[in-house]
Amino acid sequence: MTFISPRRYRPRLLHALLAMGAVMVAMPDTGHAADPAESFTPAQRQEIVAIMRNALRTDPTILSDAIAALRSNANAAQQNAARGALESHRTDLLTPAASDAILGNPQGHTTVVEFYDPRCPYCRKVLPDLDRLTREDKDLRIVEKVIPVLGQGSLITSQALVAAFVQGGQAAYFRMQAAVMGDSASPTVERMRTLATQSGLNATTLATDMNGAKVTAILQANMELARAIGLDGTPTFVFNARQIIPGAVGYDDLKKAIAQSR
Template sequence: MTRFPRLRLSLLTAALAGGLAVFPAGSSRAEGSFTPAQRQEIVAIVRNALKTDPTILADAITAMRAETEAQQQAKGLQAVRANRAKLAGSSGDIVLGNPKGSLSVVEFYDPRCPYCRKVLPDLDRLVSAEPDLRLVEKVVPVLGPASQMEAEAIAAAGLQGGYLKLQQALMSDSQPASVARIRALATATGLDADRLERDMKGPDVAAILHENMDLARQVGLEGTPTFLIGEKAIIPGAASFEDLKSEVDSLRKPS
């Protein structure tokens, strides 16, 4: 009876479950080279292994998930490097911290995302703790019409130099999104509400959001917030201050 090392047996288990066969690179064996009796024996080995140790399948799934995530990360980082200039920030973004800082972080966020709102204090804390940090925030409306409306408003506020003021007002507001509410908050923060409403549907705002969404797709964004840590890592989700600080510290180390 052929014996498989645990990892190989795990991969074989998952492969057979999916109707595939797994062989080492360069192997002369192919699925068609097994006789029906040999294939039946392999299936029996796998079934017996799963009965005696069900964690084998869980290990296989974990291993495949990790491999998939690593591939997605590599593909995303390739896109980050290819779009270095655009990710450095444009007139449609807000740059927090040191505009000339050497430690670069980019956040993709949705103004209606509760996790994006939750992480705001940690980002302020991170900027205060890292004098060489350059944090670029890119707004992406991914959660529906309300997000689209507020993203347009934030980008339009940037045309008046009021991006951060309206962003903070909207992301700390608990009222339903509406043009009337946006106008009220814009006026309260010293912005021209009439101009803001016009600009929200103008070509400049449309171009800003289109570019941000295109960049998000290229780096493989699956949700918000998502953080790009220089060109070293893509961190999805509302990472804690400690995790973000650790990732930023890693930018000081040579690749």
């Protein structure tokens, strides 16, 4: 609740509110909630509106305080919903799927799940920080879940990354990731074939697998989990299924969140 400091007009406003309560208390108990609009005469309603308008003109901070309170309540509700979603999907977030690429220690006791789009510039920017964190923290594993949310180019590159994993596991995935995430050319299937060849993969097999049932199922599962936890952008990080940080975040904030989640 946001408390508003008294002003010279506030006793009048308070009296009006007290009068409103008195009228409602005095009404007979019918077993049903009274409609406030029917509890006052037109003149009384007009007076209440006039008091509120005068209060807002005299002290506009009432409105800003009210907006702040609404935002605070909305944020609290959003956080509660996020905590509920994380708890509901705790197992999914703490148990990597066979198709998940993992940075760091695969048996690490601290699990960070990253949902990312390979075309997202912030996802590309954070890669060195993730590498640094796993080098410094030997009990950390970062589970990467690819989600195509930025259009057709994202879908093509996401399919190529998952197809690389299907073809050659973790090592093939990370070689293809380095090629894809560092590439500035337009993402086409032919471009993915070229990057696959440069990464030591079979380009023909990769291009076929990109539209195969296995790759499609993996991407669909990633998207469903992302939607279930209320993902609102990329990258999004989930720390030990306890905390979510959406959007661009740097090394220091990531390290702090990891420490808090332990």
